[in-house]
Amino acid sequence: MKLQVENLSYGYDHKPVIEDICLTVKKGEFVGLIGPNGSGKSTVLKNLYRALQPDAGIVYLDGENLFSLTYKQAATKIGVVVQENVLPFDFSVEEIVAMGRSPHKKLFDGDTQRDREIVRNALACLGMEEMAHRNYLHLSGGEKQRVLLARAIAQDTDFLILDEPTNHLDIGYQLQLLDLVKSLQVTVLAALHDLNLAAMYCDRLYIMKDGRIYKAGTPEEVLTPEIIFDVYGIRADVFLHPVTKKVTVTFLPGSMNYN
Amino acid sequence: MHTNTASSTDVKRLGNRREPNLPAIMTGLITVAALSVILAVGLGPVSVAPADAARIVGSRIPLLKNYITPSWSSVEENIIFGLRLPRVLLGMIVGSSLAVTGVAMQALVRNHLADPFILGVSSGASATATLGMLFGVFSFLGVYALAISAFFGAAVTIVLVYVISRVRGRINITQLLLSGVALSMIMDAVTRIITLSAPNALGLHNVAYWLSGSLAGAKWGYLTLPCAAICLGMIVLMVNHRALNALLMGDETAGTLGFNVARLHKLLVLVSSLMAGTTIAVSGTIGFVGLMVPHITRLLVGSDHKKVLPVCALLGGILVVWVDVAARLVIAPEELPLGVLTALFGGPLFIWLLKRNTAKA
Numbered sequence: 001m002k003l004q005v006e007n008l009s010y011g012y013d014h015k016p017v018i019e020d021i022c023l024t025v026k027k028g029e030f031v032g033l034i035g036p037n038g039s040g041k042s043t044v045l046k047n048l049y050r051a052l053q054p055d056a057g058i059v060y061l062d063g064e065n066l067f068s069l070t071y072k073q074a075a076t077k078i079g080v081v082v083q084e085n086v087l088p089f090d091f092s093v094e095e096i097v098a099m100g101r102s103p104h105k106k107l108f109d110g111d112t113q114r115d116r117e118i119v120r121n122a123l124a125c126l127g128m129e130e131m132a133h134r135n136y137l138h139l140s141g142g143e144k145q146r147v148l149l150a151r152a153i154a155q156d157t158d159f160l161i162l163d164e165p166t167n168h169l170d171i172g173y174q175l176q177l178l179d180l181v182k183s184l185q186v187t188v189l190a191a192l193h194d195l196n197l198a199a200m201y202c203d204r205l206y207i208m209k210d211g212r213i214y215k216a217g218t219p220e221e222v223l224t225p226e227i228i229f230d231v232y233g234i235r236a237d238v239f240l241h242p243v244t245k246k247v248t249v250t251f252l253p254g255s256m257n258y259n
Numbered sequence: 260m261h262t263n264t265a266s267s268t269d270v271k272r273l274g275n276r277r278e279p280n281l282p283a284i285m286t287g288l289i290t291v292a293a294l295s296v297i298l299a300v301g302l303g304p305v306s307v308a309p310a311d312a313a314r315i316v317g318s319r320i321p322l323l324k325n326y327i328t329p330s331w332s333s334v335e336e337n338i339i340f341g342l343r344l345p346r347v348l349l350g351m352i353v354g355s356s357l358a359v360t361g362v363a364m365q366a367l368v369r370n371h372l373a374d375p376f377i378l379g380v381s382s383g384a385s386a387t388a389t390l391g392m393l394f395g396v397f398s399f400l401g402v403y404a405l406a407i408s409a410f411f412g413a414a415v416t417i418v419l420v421y422v423i424s425r426v427r428g429r430i431n432i433t434q435l436l437l438s439g440v441a442l443s444m445i446m447d448a449v450t451r452i453i454t455l456s457a458p459n460a461l462g463l464h465n466v467a468y469w470l471s472g473s474l475a476g477a478k479w480g481y482l483t484l485p486c487a488a489i490c491l492g493m494i495v496l497m498v499n500h501r502a503l504n505a506l507l508m509g510d511e512t513a514g515t516l517g518f519n520v521a522r523l524h525k526l527l528v529l530v531s532s533l534m535a536g537t538t539i540a541v542s543g544t545i546g547f548v549g550l551m552v553p554h555i556t557r558l559l560v561g562s563d564h565k566k567v568l569p570v571c572a573l574l575g576g577i578l579v580v581w582v583d584v585a586a587r588l589v590i591a592p593e594e595l596p597l598g599v600l601t602a603l604f605g606g607p608l609f610i611w612l613l614k615r616n617t618a619k620a
Contacts, residue, residue: 051511075517082511088370089507089562099508102501103517155516 001063002027002159002187003048008057010047017043018211021057025159025189030182032198033191034222035208036232041191044208045163048189049080061159075103079152082163084144087136093147094132097122100154122153126180142173149180162190166197199223199247207231219247281566284559288573295580296351300343302584304592307335315339346477349485349541350583351576353474354548356489356538358556358575360531361549362567363496366503367527368421368430369510371554372612375413375535376546376605378435379443383416384409384539386449389466393457406484410536416442417528429510472545472598474583481541488537492530493572499523500564507562545598547605548575554612 001024008021018040025031033041046052048059050071059066061077069077079100100122101115123129126146131139136147145165152160160181166174174194178201181188192198198205199219206216209231215222220240228236234251241248252258301312311331317323319340357375364373364380375381391398391408398404419442424435454466496503502523505513510520552575553567560566579597582604586595 046511049511049515051514070517071514071519072517075515078515080512080515085509085512087508090557091504091507091562095504095561095563096508099501099505099516102505105501107498 001025002029002061003189004060005044005048006058006060008044008047008054008059010043010052010054016211018047021213023206023213023216025187027187028185029203030188030190030201032202032205033189033208034193034195034198034205035214039208039231040211041208042163043211045161045189045191049078049161050074072103075155075157077157078159078161079155079157080161080163081145081148081152081165083165083167084141084148091136092132093123093128093134093136093139093150094119096136096147097150097154100151100156103155118156119154122150125153125184126150142169142177145169145173145177146180149177153184157186159187160184160189162188162192164191164193167193195223195228195249199249200244223247223249281560281570284566285569285573288570288577292351292573292577292580295577296344296347299347299350299580299584300339303338303343303587305335305338307331307339311335312339316344342477345479345482346474346583347580349477349482350474350580352482352485352489353538353542353545354552354575354577354579355572356485356492356534356575357545357548357579358552358571359489359492359496359568360534360538361553362556362564362571363492363503363527363531363534364417364549365553366506366564367417367524367531368424368435369507370430370432370435371557372432372436372550372609374547374550374609375531375539376544376548377443377550377609378417378420378439379441379446380413380416380420380531380535381539381544381546382443382446382450383412384536385412385470385544386446386453387412387415388540389450389453389470392466393453403484406537406540409540410532412446413536413539414528414532416446417532421524421528470543471596472543472601473586473594473596474542474579475594477541485534485537485541488534489572492534493568495526495530496564496568499526500568503564504562543596543598545579545601547601547609548579550612551601551605551608552578554608 003023003025005021005023009016009019011017021044023031023033033044035041043052047054048066050067061069061074066074097119098111098115101111101118120129120132123132126149128143128146128150131143131147136144139147149165162181166177169177174197178197181190182201190202192202202219204217205219205222207214207222207227214231215227223238225236225238228234228238228249234253237250237252239248240246297313297316298309300316301307301309307315314327315331315336316339318327318329361374364375364378365371367373388405388409391404395404420435420438421430423438424430426434450470457466502513502518505516505518506520506523508516513520513523553571556567556571556574560570582600583597586597586600589595
């Protein structure tokens with residue numbers, strides 16, 4: 001078991017945001033966390049990458065209590081990609097990717113040839129060698145997101161947490177980014193917005209509603225018209241797509257006639 | 260038109276910092292810094308030729324002195340060695356300290372508008388330093404009383420600004436600037452109350468002179484503490500350069516990259532207060548150096564702190580040395596307070612940065 005989360009709860013000002021979250025990720029799995037806005041997906045992940053401190057619950061990473069690790073130790077085991085945020089300072093792409101090497105560095109270590117190689121490989125992996133010296137601020141949203149993924153690759157961990165990494169991206173970039181993640185063959189826990197993307201890429205899904213896990217299982221088990229109606233409040237038609245052999249969700253808005 | 264485009268791409272390349280050559284930049288800056296010291300000691304109401312100035316300075320350096328035969332008057336030697344050299348060196352140290360403090364505070368609040376002067380840290384340090392100077396409040400601390408009292412004022416103000424401007428775990432820029440302004444007003448008011456209730460006139464005169472920011476009273480003895488502070492500060496910050504880079508990406512990201520953000524913030528508050536406090540204790544409030552120099556540095560070498568810190572320290576020193584020369588010469592034989600001149604350049608830059616910042620957001 002790569003990651004095991006038991007009874008995790010977190011709240012602000014005595015109002016619970018997530019309650020009693022239990023989930024597991026096996027080695028090599030691509031697990032998706034889905035649910036409407038405000039259902040607590042991000043909060044769960046933030047508790048796992050320790051941006052928030054949980055009120056209750058235990059998290060084991062490779063059998064060790066995650067919260068007993070130092071930040072540095074945790075960072076050599078978990079790479080995190082979040083939505084691209086506003087950066088008030090100019091960095092080159094290379095400098096940002098090189099930050100991924102930080103957890104592997106002791107206080108007085110310099111950057112070695114090997115670090116530079118890892119950074120180069122991470123960029124090459126995403127087809128961005130040409131952009132190494134470009135200014136991060138001048139990149140498009142999709143490119144920025146790829147740089148952040150390259151940083152996580154340079155961090156050289158076998159577990160990635162992705163928090164809606166494809167939001168605000170064009171569909172082309174969304175598929176490209178998730179393909180890249182898939183090709184890394186690492187264990188992944190990702191919060192995703194788009195149900196069809198989740199069905200396509202994830203081995204298992206956890207669907208959340210009002211701060212709790214509503215249902216867990218394979219995409220076929222989780223993405224049923226009943227569950228989608230219960231969680232999102234909309235009607236949907238679900239079938240196995242003949243080409244992808246994956247679950248496909250088609251939404252049925254109330255304003256249309258279905259005869 | 261063509262040449263225009265060519266030159267603008269050149270500028271862009273410089274601005275884009277494609278692989279800035281750090282060793283070359285550093286060698287250049289160290290040379291300029293050394294030359295600045297030599298030239299600046301010669302300049303003033305009594306001017307001494309650069310060659311003589313260089314030889315007077317050289318005659319005090321153990322290995323060099325055997326090769327130098329004295330050919331100058333003792334008056335010149337006294338002016339150069341007793342008055343100007345400590346002053347110029349102090350300028351170097353003060354400039355470096357303020358610029359590096361600016362970098363540290365900018366990483367702390369993740370905003371390039373932070374500067375010890377703008378966020379009221381200078382005012383805080385002045386308030387407690389004045390208290391010490393006029394009433395001897397901290398006199399039990401001995402020769403370091405002034406520096407230590409300024410350090411406390413600086414630390415208290417940084418912590419207050421930081422706490423007030425943090426809204427739900429994020430530094431809010433509006434809150435940051437407003438709390439900086441408010442705190443510096445409060446601290447200035449405290450300083451005025453202290454000076455108005457001062458028991459002695461001599462102390463009052465000293466305070467007034469010192470408050471406006473000046474290096475005029477420099478003595479060799481003033482150099483030790485700020486020099487120790489900047490050396491210590493630079494070592495701590497350089498060792499943590501990766502952490503500073505990560506902090507600019509945001510607290511959460513810095514955490515995921517393996518840094519203990521809460522501990523880093525405390526370290527930055529401590530280092531900034533130490534550098535700002537010891538500097539302000541000897542030079543008074545010299546504004547905007549911590550804003551201008553990091554900004555120029557980032558245009559030259561980008562935001563990587565491994566490059567920003569050393570370049571910033573040298574540029575800051577060079578800038579203050581020359582501004583001080585101007586302060587000595589502009590209305591000679593009278594002197595302008597140094598802080599007046601830096602405000603004259605720094606103010607407009609700040610306004611420009613502020614406008615640019617809001618346009619982006």
